Amino acid sequence: MTLPVIQVLVGFQTTTNFGTPFQLDDPVYGKLNTGTLGGIQFADVTSSVQSININRGRSRQLQEFNAGTATVSFYNKNRAFDPLNTSSPYWNTTGNVTGIVPRLPIQIYANGLPIYTGLVTDWNVEYDLAFNDMAYATCADDFTVLASNNLNAHTTTQELSSTRVSTVLDYTEVNYQGSRSIGTGSSTLGGTAASADFSIAEETPLLNYLQTITTSEQGFLFMSSNGTLTFKGRSSVLNPTVKAAFDVEASGIPYQTLTNQFGDELLYNYIVTQSPAGAAQIASNADSIAQYQTQTYSDTNLLNSTTAEVAGLGNYLLGRYKQPVLRFTGLSTQLLPLSDTKQNQCLALDLTDVCTVKKYFVAGTPTSDTQTLIVSGISHNITPGSHIVTYTFESADSNAYLTLNDPIFGTLNENLLSF
Numbered sequence: 001m002t003l004p005v006i007q008v009l010v011g012f013q014t015t016t017n018f019g020t021p022f023q024l025d026d027p028v029y030g031k032l033n034t035g036t037l038g039g040i041q042f043a044d045v046t047s048s049v050q051s052i053n054i055n056r057g058r059s060r061q062l063q064e065f066n067a068g069t070a071t072v073s074f075y076n077k078n079r080a081f082d083p084l085n086t087s088s089p090y091w092n093t094t095g096n097v098t099g100i101v102p103r104l105p106i107q108i109y110a111n112g113l114p115i116y117t118g119l120v121t122d123w124n125v126e127y128d129l130a131f132n133d134m135a136y137a138t139c140a141d142d143f144t145v146l147a148s149n150n151l152n153a154h155t156t157t158q159e160l161s162s163t164r165v166s167t168v169l170d171y172t173e174v175n176y177q178g179s180r181s182i183g184t185g186s187s188t189l190g191g192t193a194a195s196a197d198f199s200i201a202e203e204t205p206l207l208n209y210l211q212t213i214t215t216s217e218q219g220f221l222f223m224s225s226n227g228t229l230t231f232k233g234r235s236s237v238l239n240p241t242v243k244a245a246f247d248v249e250a251s252g253i254p255y256q257t258l259t260n261q262f263g264d265e266l267l268y269n270y271i272v273t274q275s276p277a278g279a280a281q282i283a284s285n286a287d288s289i290a291q292y293q294t295q296t297y298s299d300t301n302l303l304n305s306t307t308a309e310v311a312g313l314g315n316y317l318l319g320r321y322k323q324p325v326l327r328f329t330g331l332s333t334q335l336l337p338l339s340d341t342k343q344n345q346c347l348a349l350d351l352t353d354v355c356t357v358k359k360y361f362v363a364g365t366p367t368s369d370t371q372t373l374i375v376s377g378i379s380h381n382i383t384p385g386s387h388i389v390t391y392t393f394e395s396a397d398s399n400a401y402l403t404l405n406d407p408i409f410g411t412l413n414e415n416l417l418s419f
Helices: 143-147 161-169 206-217 286-292 307-321 340-348
Strands: 006-012 041-044 049-057 066-075 104-110 113-126 134-140 180-182 220-223 229-232 244-246 257-261 270-273 281-284 296-299 327-334 354-360 368-383 386-395
Touching: 006 049, 049 113, 049 220, 066 104, 066 113, 066 143, 113 143, 113 340, 143 206, 161 180, 161 206, 161 229, 206 220, 257 354, 270 307, 281 307, 327 354, 327 368
Parallel strands: 180 229, 244 354, 270 296
Antiparallel strands: 006 041, 006 104, 049 066, 049 368, 066 134, 104 113, 113 134, 220 229, 257 327, 270 281, 327 386, 354 368, 368 386
């Protein structure tokens, strides 16, 4: 068995070897027949890579997805990644501007499958007295672009959550240029009217507002491994096809470590929800309160258009979190001993994909337990001779809606009806 084939590409805008981007109306870069259309040329820098660490997703339900981050270390004895080196192949002689600058796009592949897409936010060079220098590229995905943008004041109209996401991304001050995949939402968000003010205030942080839309929908908003801004509504968030089966038996994908959690981290039996549509709505469960005491969850900044829908969201959250859930929360697997097929199954898993995990026991009852789970976090630790992938999971049962005739989500008394 062999490790997955890693490829790291960095996009340079203005370099001697990779062309100069054509820029309209620019006195230097705007001349016909002197520039390169597109502006970005990707260079394969894999031969200099020493290690890669990638972290994407979230650690717990009810949290927002974070910006995916990566750190790539390069052996830099030839100073190719040193911004001070004017002999670097990535130096731009026009204007004496180095090509090693922040905000360069970076793509990381394993066996030809994308496992990270983002931007280099920092270049850090570590000089060695023996001249065995190292360079480190600290990276973040396009959530950082969203987080650095604020919205102008806008008057909203009543529309589906998914439509609101697209509307916001198309605002003039945003004009989001990245690829996007916007699934159909189920919640209707309010529009500004005489009875309620759903308007967007000046200088509202863009990413925060998109995450408020997602919370009002109870969907998912994240950057995919190929750099696509992805929004999934609660009714379409799950593909009931299992993408991977983790099992120490030969038919499954073996794993090294498995964690199990049974605590009160997601125990809430008194839910307070509110939007500009009206008064706060309360949902509570007396049996859970009697057993665990009152555990409050409050979200009073929702965008749902009616108090009935706000109340429905509260009842939905109560149904999910009034009792603690015993679940597998994560596992890690070493890709080196796996076949190409199993490696690619692991590498192809993305956030919100569904998989199964089976655990065997040598004592007690039952002798095994199989859980259907949602991937909510993915990490890669890649060093010479090793590629370990770690997944964080959420329980599929707590997120799933009843799907008729489906072997996973069609079981009576196991799945939830949508609000």
